[in-house]
Amino acid sequence: MKHKSLTLTGYGAITAAAFGTLLLSLSGCFTERRNEGxxxxxxxxxxxxxxQGQGLKRLIPPVAAADxxxxxxxELPCLIRKGLKGPLVVNGIDYNQVMPGHEDLTDSQIANLLNFVQQSWGNKNQPxxxxxxxxxxxxxxxxxxQ
Structure with a gap:
């Protein structure tokens, strides 16, 4: 029994090369997006x-391993967008400082930023x-x- 070998010639080779180039360029886009947070x-x-999300003593709360x-x-997306003024408790410690809002970030940037925090420094939360x-x-x- 003879086995036929599969070779790409002509149009098939061009298509495969174009597809490979497309995949390489797309992976660069995803890499940049992944690192955006x-x-x-x-x-x-x-x-x-x-x-490292450690905060600043009893002045600024940590986001690392933060309950x-x-x-x-x-509440976190609005906290990022609008900021926070008033007390809150993180890991059993009271904090009461002003956190500025970030009106300049898009919804997708806020999602990426929060996803970075959700998966970093001991946080294992749903993206x-x-x-x-x-x-x-x-x-x-x-x-x-956006």
Missing amino acids: AQLYATHCSSCHGD YVAQHRA YTIREASELLGHCNGSDG
Whole structure:
């Protein structure tokens, strides 16, 4: 019994090469998007909450291994967008500082930022979809639909 070998010639070879190029270019897009949350955290959050989410003693709460992050999921998108003024308790410690809002971030950027926090430094929480973040932002009139 003879086995036929499969070779790509002509149109098939061009199509395979184009498909491979497309996959390589798309992986670059996804890589950048995947890292967006870490970049947004570094830009907008790390100066207060720390490079490793550790917070600042009893002044600024941690986001690393923070019970607040797990227990207040529905509130976090609005907290990012609108900020916070007033007391809160994180890991049993009282905090009462002003956190500025980030009106300049899109809904999808807020979702990516929160997903970075949700999966970093001991946090093992469910990631947000952009749709979920937008719906939750609607509760504080903070959704931009992007």
